[in-house]
Amino acid sequence: MISQPSMTAGLQYVDTHCHVDLYADPRAVMQEALEQRVAVVAVTNTPSVFEPMLQLAAAFPNVVVALGLHPELAGEREPELSLIPNLSKRTRFVGEVGLDGMKRDPRSQAAQRRVLESFVRCAATSTLMTVHSRRATSEVLNALAGTPAKVVLHWFSGTVSQAREAAARGWLFSVNAAMLSNVRGRALVAALPRELVLTETDGPFVMVDGRPSRPVDVRQAIETLASIWDVDSEEARRLILDNFSRCLSTL
Numbered sequence: 001m002i003s004q005p006s007m008t009a010g011l012q013y014v015d016t017h018c019h020v021d022l023y024a025d026p027r028a029v030m031q032e033a034l035e036q037r038v039a040v041v042a043v044t045n046t047p048s049v050f051e052p053m054l055q056l057a058a059a060f061p062n063v064v065v066a067l068g069l070h071p072e073l074a075g076e077r078e079p080e081l082s083l084i085p086n087l088s089k090r091t092r093f094v095g096e097v098g099l100d101g102m103k104r105d106p107r108s109q110a111a112q113r114r115v116l117e118s119f120v121r122c123a124a125t126s127t128l129m130t131v132h133s134r135r136a137t138s139e140v141l142n143a144l145a146g147t148p149a150k151v152v153l154h155w156f157s158g159t160v161s162q163a164r165e166a167a168a169r170g171w172l173f174s175v176n177a178a179m180l181s182n183v184r185g186r187a188l189v190a191a192l193p194r195e196l197v198l199t200e201t202d203g204p205f206v207m208v209d210g211r212p213s214r215p216v217d218v219r220q221a222i223e224t225l226a227s228i229w230d231v232d233s234e235e236a237r238r239l240i241l242d243n244f245s246r247c248l249s250t251l
């Protein structure tokens, strides 16, 4: 079974990076998203949780499941890479993958690079990849140079010039409430071409109003984007959905 790129039919919003499997009640989160017309890319942190998540999401036409291995788990979960060739046939979506430069442990860094390289080898033009790049922007730009995949930089925290380099490659940027809560994040988003911006929550990790964010909370990001772009929220919503639909049409 391959996730259907027609998933946005009837939907109004998109959360391109949400850890649905990490909520206490994933079904309730997906049901709420369906009722509020939010398309969700459910990222996974290890290959072994992909199939259970795929089964959980099967009843929800608004949810696709991405196959990933989070860079912070690369060291301990690297053996699960053996699952990638088979599982990658079941979805066009990859994530959460990437590189993380918070801990400069050389063994972890080497494992992270091997893990990301494995995903890059399986990626095709029909792959949408949601990518973590905290404190490793230039390393991610290098590691993914030349990939045929549609890259979405999740919670991008690099510089404006690095963002422009990524944008020149046609890569997209998914922004969340935490990123938009500070001046630096808003200035970065203002510098991005609008047609390359998507919304995400990174729930349940990102908190909004003192609670873990859920896919419906992309509406908050839309409000902030509308003010940055000086358009009304309906126009911002439509822009984001169009951007996502365009992505899907190439998968």
Ligand code: MN
Pocket: 017, 019, 096, 202
């Ligand atoms: Mn994440």
